[in-house]
Amino acid sequence: MYKIILADDEKWVRVVLRKAVEQTKLPVTIVQECANGLEALDAVRKHEADLVISDVKMPIMDGIGLAEQMAGMTANLVLVSGFDDFHFAQKAIRYGVKDYLLKPVEMEAMADCLERWIQGRAMLKEAMGSDTLQTVTAELSVIEQVQQFVAANLAKDIALTDVAAFVHLNPSYLSQLFKQQTGGKFVDYVIEMRIEEAKRLLVKTSLRVFEIAERLGYGDIAYFSNTFKKLTGSSPLEYRKNGGKP
The missing domain is CATH 1.10.10.60 (Homeodomain-like)
Structure with missing residues (x-):
């Protein structure tokens, strides 16, 4: 059974999401419901969860902030958004968000989303041995550190050499790794x-x-x-x- 965390600051939305997940009859179980991204982040670590289904707009830490914090984790994230902020939610793709669900979330949409995710998860486990998976996780962790460095130094002249020194990697290798993991250039x-x-x-x-x-x-x-x-x-x-x- 895959372990899922639900995150939304409105309880009735979590009820709807839980019902949609349970009605799919897929091999998943909801291990905790959270009211914001920070709670969800703690819950992922506590339960070693596989997936978080989170609203975009929440207090304390929203869905985009949660996506940023989860960028180096093996757990995945699906964002739920209303029509007005759906375009904004799509920008979280740089953090590895797996899918988006548009409110109101129906069982059919949830089932399609979870089936795709489960299939992808199974293929990943089959294709990768434990050593390879650890390497990928380490690389994702480096990218997360780079993203955090950039976020904290937007007012400064951010050079790739400075970031490379921060994460203790060769600048050329970091440039290639960043493009490989994010699909775009560092600059x-x-x-x-x-x-x-x-x-x-x-x-x-x-x-x-x-x-x-x-x-x-x-x-x-x-x-x-x-x-x-x-x-x-x-x-x-x-x-x-x-x-x-x-």
Whole structure:
């Protein structure tokens, strides 16, 4: 039996999710229900769970934060989201989120999701010996450390050599490993993270555009604005005016 954690700050949603999981009649069991991502993270470690099914929006630690923290774990994550934040939830793919379920979650959708996940899990176990699995887990842990380093140093000039020294790896090897595990280049990831933080600051704060640019390590506001528009399709001011919608 695969062990599952449910995470949602609303009890009635957890009831719906539990019912949907149980109705699938698949070889899974719910070992704990949690009200936020931090509780879910502790529960994964406590129960050595295989899968977390989590809402995107929760207090203390939301689903995206949970995805980031689980990036180096063998346990997997499925996110549940409403229509309005579904596009936002998709961005968690960089952290290895396995699937997305759109509210309201029906049994058929849950069954399809769990069947795909179980099949993938079985294939992974069959294809990998224990030594290989340990190696993959170690590599994922390194990537998690790199992502945490980037998140903590967005205002600085983040060089691959600095990150490589932080995780005690050769820069060339780290570059290859990062692309292998995330599907993208390290330098592009740094830019994406800066723009994601800029988007958050534009919507959640009253900081002026040049202040946000400086906070994210951009000394040239024109370059920042051009980069922002290239990745989002709108200028920083347009993004703020539209309430976070492109």
